[in-house]
Amino acid sequence: MEDLLAEFIAESRDMLEALSGEIVAWEADPADRARLDAIFRFVHTVKGNCGFFEFPRLEALSHAAEDALADVRAGRRQPDQALVSAVLAIIDRIAEIVAAIGDGREQPEADDAPLIAALDANAEESAPAPAAAATRAQRRQSATPRTIRLPVELLDRVMSGVSDMAVARNDLARRIAQHEGETGLDAPFNRLSAILADLREAITRIRMQRIETLFSGFPRMVRDLSHELGKQVMVEIESGDVEIDREMIEVVRDPLVHLIRNAVDHGIETPAERQAAGKREIGMLQISARQTGSEIRIGIVDDGKGIDGDKLVEKAVAAGILTAEEAKLLSMRERNALICEPGLSTAKEVTAVSGRGVGMDVVRANIEKIGGSLMIDSTPGSGTRMMLNVPLTLSIVPSLTIGVGERTFAIPRSYVEEIVRASSEEMDSAQIGGREFITVRGQRIACVGLDEILGVESTCPREARLYVLIRLVGGDLFGLAVDAIHNHEELVVKPIAPVLMACGFYVGTTQLDDGSPVPMLDVSGVARSAGMIREVKDRSLRRELRHERTEERELVPALMFRGFDGAERAVEMDAVRRIEKLPVSALRTAKDGTAQAVIDGRIVPLIGLGGFKPEGEEINLFRAGEDGDERAYAYAEIVDLCEFDPAEVVVAKGETGQRLALIGGRPVELFDADALLAGAAILANAEA
Amino acid sequence: MDRSLLLVSIAGERAAFASEIIRSVVELDGITPVPRAPEHIAGLAALRSRAMTVVDCRRTLELPEAEVPGSLAVVVEIDEFLYALVVDAVEEVVPFDTEPSEIRADLLPGWARAAIGMVETSAGPALVVDPAKLIEGPAKRKAA
Structure with a gap:
């Protein structure tokens, strides 16, 4: 604070x-x-x-x-x-x-x-x-300053000087290696290398800050805000280990605060409205960041009511910002972008939080001032995805270098979810409608070959290819097939010339240790060209999917029985060693309420009798535990063999640690092996 | 005013760059091709720790390809980006202190696009070209 x-x-x-x-x-x-x-x-x-x-x-x-x-x-x-x-x-x-x-x-x-x-x-x-x-x-x-400010150019100069030194060092290393240890320079050279590595790290830190420091204030802000507005909002923050220029943090803070405020104020509905629309009462707000070479992408996704594009267009035409003819030519994204025009806002009432259509024009002005961009995708009724792209003048990106044919490219590691080998047993591949799909652990993922996207000849047999699974900022997953993964490394990524940026496949350039330049791929550009980016994901749909999955979840078999006290209880089937009948003569009940049974010539503590004196010749019981540490549990009758969902089990508060499972719509006390063994005394006491 | 021009030769013709925008002249060794880049962009090359975008001047001027690809490049810096303009040969630096004169002739389309004007130098006439136009490349040919 x-x-x-x-x-x-x-x-x-x-x-x-x-x-x-x-x-x-x-x-x-x-x-x-x-x-x-x-x-x-x-x-x-x-x-x-x-x-x-x-x-x-x-x-x-x-x-x-x-x-x-x-x-x-x-x-x-x-x-x-x-x-x-x-x-x-x-x-x-x-x-x-x-x-x-x-x-x-x-x-x-x-x-x-x-x-x-x-x-x-x-x-x-x-x-x-x-x-x-x-x-x-x-x-x-x-207004006297209390901190020293350094011009960023100075830091840039120092940083690029250090980078030049690193390249010179690598050159020197190659030359020294040619003399095979006869120069006597090895020791001082190694020292120089170590110092340089230190210096490089330090200089990098000067300018960089984790984006978490920026994000950390947001949950609180959203909480206070939603409180004030009588809404329920759950915030998901994913900072993706992104590091951002200190200077840039200051610049993006304000636009982000505005976007988040707008999402909570205008995007997410009140619990009542959400319920009426068939959504969960709690709104979702997802804030995530990815670093991609010369850009940082910050996504703000909500599952609120979305932007009413028609109304925006109507207002824009009424305000004379564009003509009705021009309006017809707008793409969805361009229509949404109208929200950034000064004086346009679709909010019905002006609130203390935001409104009047000012926030968005401030946001856009600030973002454009630093050469960034703002993209808004929205599906009326199910949510809005705002994608903030801000450039990085200079940054170190943890990267993966990949190869296709003779070519090497870098991709930011923050996008990479996993790498799967085509020949791997976990993976299954299928060709559907001319597109390759792979199945990894039950999830079907669309794939595209980098060779195909970039028009580069692959030199690798199809079945030896590797699939880099890439998670985009919006949450979509796709597979990128490559010939080889060369290395994981921290690369200094610099902006790429506009003429190359314009092809839409690259975000920056970097240099490998040998000084050779390597382009860094624009992962979402690649995905876009392959048609891998979906519109704003429909979260309500996703929720239904999740619901179905619950029903498919593996259920645990259990034995439901009625005790001598008349209560129904259940025990996990796995915990039961044996169900059997014992002659009543094999039981012994002590004065303090504890009981024992003689089973296979051994004395085993018996639970479940309570104060009950068994009648007849035989008694039902099941045995749990292992040899030498066994318990027998006596019961009146078996009610059913049933199943329960482990996710639905509730643990009661307090000493007893009683667990309740939902079986046939009723809560039933549940025992597993541990509870039977450890809880024997408690159970006995409870019954006494 | 002591301005000067760097004279280069591209496809047998003499062209000139204003020398104040030139960072250096380098012999390129190793160009990293960039797939899907516009045709006139040969790829990326390194100048110490900085990457340069390599522009093939013959292609950007829509001239016939060289039999032996050139490796000599004039390095210019525009908006903090370095560009290496590959030429056939670098001739000399000549002093020049007047404005280039208007061209009163129809040039080939590539040259016409990039030319700023004509100059008479001690080494003969030359066309002054705008590096930014060379980098931009042939119009309306967007990358896929």
């Missing part, structure tokens, strides 16, 4: 600094739409963050300013000097409060109400303007 707060303060300060120019320009020309949007984004962002941190004053101020500005954006109100002054006064107050929070001081005592009232369209022009000027000057002083 401390970290997040510090970031919030730093972010707000940065934005305020950047905004000061905009404010002046807007003051000069209140009709300037771009400035208006920039200022609007600022107050919106502050408002969003306040919801997270509980700064009621900041929230009230930013919400009020946002409302007024939204009216202007929607054309319901003309920006005049009074409004400009009022908004500026609010921004200055926000700056003051932020500065106070940042320095750990008490928030300045002041009444915010007049500032908020001044926003009112009918308010008379009054005093806030001069006050604003004064506080603005004050702010300048308080």
